[in-house]
Amino acid sequence: MKTKPRFRLLPMPLHSLILFVVWLxxxxxxxxxxxxxxGFLALTIPLLTSGMQNTQPGFRxxxxxxxxxxxxxxxxxxxxxxxxxxxxxSSKKLSPAFIAVPLNIEHxxxxxILASTVSLTPGTVSAEISADKKWLYVHVLNLTDxxxxxxxxxxxxxxxxxxxxxC
Amino acid sequence: xxxxxxxxxxxxxxxxGIFVLIGSIGLAKLPDFYTRLHGPTKAxxxxxxxxxxxxxxxxxxxxxxxxxxxxxxxxxLLITAPVTAHMLxxxxxxxxxxxxxxxxGKELSKRARERMNP
Numbered sequence: 202m203k204t205k206p207r208f209r210l211l212p213m214p215l216h217s218l219i220l221f222v223v224w225l226x227x228x229x230x231x232x233x234x235x236x237x238x239x240g241f242l243a244l245t246i247p248l249l250t251s252g253m254q255n256t257q258p259g260f261r262x263x264x265x266x267x268x269x270x271x272x273x274x275x276x277x278x279x280x281x282x283x284x285x286x287x288x289x290x291s292s293k294k295l296s297p298a299f300i301a302v303p304l305n306i307e308h309x310x311x312x313x314i315l316a317s318t319v320s321l322t323p324g325t326v327s328a329e330i331s332a333d334k335k336w337l338y339v340h341v342l343n344l345t346d347x348x349x350x351x352x353x354x355x356x357x358x359x360x361x362x363x364x365x366x367x368c
Numbered sequence: 369x370x371x372x373x374x375x376x377x378x379x380x381x382x383x384x385g386i387f388v389l390i391g392s393i394g395l396a397k398l399p400d401f402y403t404r405l406h407g408p409t410k411a412x413x414x415x416x417x418x419x420x421x422x423x424x425x426x427x428x429x430x431x432x433x434x435x436x437x438x439x440x441x442x443x444x445l446l447i448t449a450p451v452t453a454h455m456l457x458x459x460x461x462x463x464x465x466x467x468x469x470x471x472x473g474k475e476l477s478k479r480a481r482e483r484m485n486p
Contacts, residue, residue, distance in 0.1 A: 227437060281415075285411060288393055289393070297400075298472040301473075319450075321446065321450055328454065329480040332483040338479075
């Protein structure tokens with residue numbers, strides 16, 4: 202997946218925009234001085250770092266991305282209540298487990314996002330990824346049904362990610 | 369300060385405090401390293417989220433303009449928490465830390481250490 206930079210002055214337009222917005226957020230201001238300084242940083246940092254980038258598939262579907270983010274935020278809230286219940290309940294009743302989830306998704310960025318999502322959502326922490334990037338090892342706090350959990354990770358998180366990144 | 373702002377801010381503060389506390393209780397109480405990882409990665413995210421929302425409301429009210437850099441803290445927290453948990457779990461497997469006996473799929477941790485397929 203090789204994409205030629207569109208203009209040499211702006212090798213990573215999205216990164217420039219993010220840098221600019223983050224700079225203004227960090228300073229918590231929209232004063233003209235900071236807009237100029239932020240603009241300068243947003244232009245020069247990508248120029249200096251674009252050589253170090255390895256190409257990743259981009260976010261192709263903004264709407265699907267937004268839906269995914271909202272779903273994950275909702276799941277994080279649910280996850281917190283579930284984990285809180287498990288923590289406060291008797292720890293003798295817990296049945297922790299290691300499971301291996303087969304991955305259909307490819308490329309580093311989507312896999313990273315999938316692993317992070319798994320860590321943030323109900324009772325699961327991603328622990329390792331196999332060298333050929335085909336298996337994600339996950340530690341589960343309280344396992345009830347292994348196949349159901351694997352299916353739900355694949356269907357709930359992997360499917361939308363594959364759609365977003367089109368891979 | 370108006371009463372309802374105080375009320376909203378304190379509700380968020382208390383809720384956040386409770387979640388962070390539960391996360392810490394989990395860290396102290398759960399039986400082995402891997403289960404302990406779950407407390408801080410999750411409970412703390414929502415707890416910190418609540419505290420930051422409270423901070424945002426209060427700062428916005430007191431300064432008279434929208435204070436949004438708390439959102440950045442939330443964003444950085446959401447990016448870093450899973451990475452930390454992942455690195456800790458990885459390190460634990462390499463040090464062959466004791467795994468709770470009733471953990472199912474224990475042998476998978478050996479395969480995972482070598483980064484092989486199961």
